[in-house]
Amino acid sequence: MPHNISLITTIAAALGAGLLFGYLATRLRLPALVGYLAAGIIIGPATPGYVADAALAGQLAEIGVMLMMFGVGLHFSLDDLWDVRKVALPGAVLQIAVATALGMGLAHFWGWTLGGGLVFGLALSVASTVVLLRALEERGILDSFNGRIAVGWLVVEDLVTVLVLVLLPALAGSLGGEAIDAVHGGGHGAGGDSLWTTLAITLGQVGAFIVLMLVVGRKLFPWILWQVARTGSRELFTLCVIAAAVGIAYASTHYFGVSFALGSFFAGMVLRESALAHRAAEESLPLRDAFAVLFFVSVGMLFEPSILIEQPMKLLAVVAIIIVGKSVAAFLLVLLLRYPAKTALMVSASLAQIGEFSFILAALGLSLKLMPVEGQSLILAGAIISIALNPVVFRVTQPLERWLGKDRGLAAKFDRPADPLAELPMTVPHEHLRGQVVLVGYGRVGRRIAATLQESGIPFVVAEQNREVVDQLRKDGVHAVAGNAGEPAVLIQTHIAHAAMLVIATPDTFHVRAMIETARALNPNIKTVVRTHNDAEADLLRSERAGEIFMGEQELAKGMSAYVLDNVKHTGSHHAH
16 A cells, blocks of 8 residues: 555545535535635644645645636637626726735835735736536526626636736736746746747747647547447546646646636637536536535635634625625626626625636745745635625625615616617617517527527517627617516517517526516516526426416427327337237
8 A cells, every 4th residue: 555645635535525514514504615614724724633635635725626617618609708798808907906916005005016916916816617517507697698798707816817827927027026037937027028028939839729629629529529439438528628628728838828727718619619518517517516526615715714813804805805896896897888787796706706717926026036925825815705694795786786776767877878779779670579488588599589580570679688699680680679688678679568579598597577567567478588598497487377487498398299299100000900
């Protein structure tokens, strides 16, 4: 037997402690991830007793980040990313700028250097992808429009952070630290030529990786997955999926300087082009969950409880920037970009925490002698506290949504700021607004329903939150309004009072009851059709007489069963003759 079994010991301790404290957390009606963080503190160096190998735990956590981002990529198409570009790109960049400025102001007040303040502010500005994904999955809104905005926002943050990680060493000399040539790995000074060379090489590498994945990867990796699936071996298929996730993530970092998280995200996106993407997501789910636990445990191991006693006011200020400063900035930015208050609340709650990239930035700042050790301790403590409080922040958004919904004037002020896409054009023929179908949601299901209605010559009006989609629909000659159909003003714009049917095809079922109540109040005879994902939602909607309810798995099973019975009967009668 080998004597050095630190890897096995670390995994066993992390998973065992994670199970115990995760169970205790759920019994106390707290999120399981709070228990995972507590498990990390218990097996970390800050508490007596067994101390796990922090370096190994950190590498295991990196695998967790890779697999989690890979899973997101499997559910996140290029079309999804492109649809949210007009809110995610400017929103993420401006939010990073605001949060960085807040962090720099705080560091300046404490007497830190310009470089130290810059690293500190940047570390507070970037949210944890793993925490965000877990929060969206637990609430069943990862595939909703708001969920896609949040994920797209995080992808832009990752790209900006990758750029910062490469440029910071070249700029360190002028910021008061030790400059390192990021391209050649040595030397000092950060002259203009060196900086521009570094920037050009960085952008070139990231661009080359993205082009390679989109041009070659989209064809090659789905083909490889299909060839492996044809062998009929389940373990080979699972191995192919995991090897693709980890292998592409590693290659993206080693050869292109792209982060593990971003590399594995693109790996998932290209494998999504395969017809086997759903199976790949299912097969990799147990490993993704296990390594996600290791990520949270490893974060807990970094926590220094002494910071709570030594620097309580500084820590309070850091937590305030992460939870309040970033959230308020994101909320206002989303509203300024003319998106609904519900979207703004969800995005701001998603960003009210920091994680893996913050730790990497802090470590780099220390190695370049830009930031004091105290800064890293504050960042780690801020991450622990903000991650633990993130579920609470999400809960707070629900009463805020209800409050906005009750005050119609306030809701209209927030949600409909003189947006031309929020009103149906006067040029729409009146005959199209009598007996029409009102279709809520223009995602994968909504598009198919709309295509069927068009082929049948049935008039319809689309209500969709994504302004870019509504803009394109109008260019294509489809009648559509932008906004949250849970708000009466949006359904009024679709002329719901004269509609024959309301079809709710969006996966975001939070406002379904409000939509149905508004529709029936304005049109008592309207028929309603609802899409849902689970039995609990379906039972609740049936108890409230929500009309026809369709569940994906059930309807697929019904269709397949009908086909099988029809063909078996036909074959049986044929044999009888």
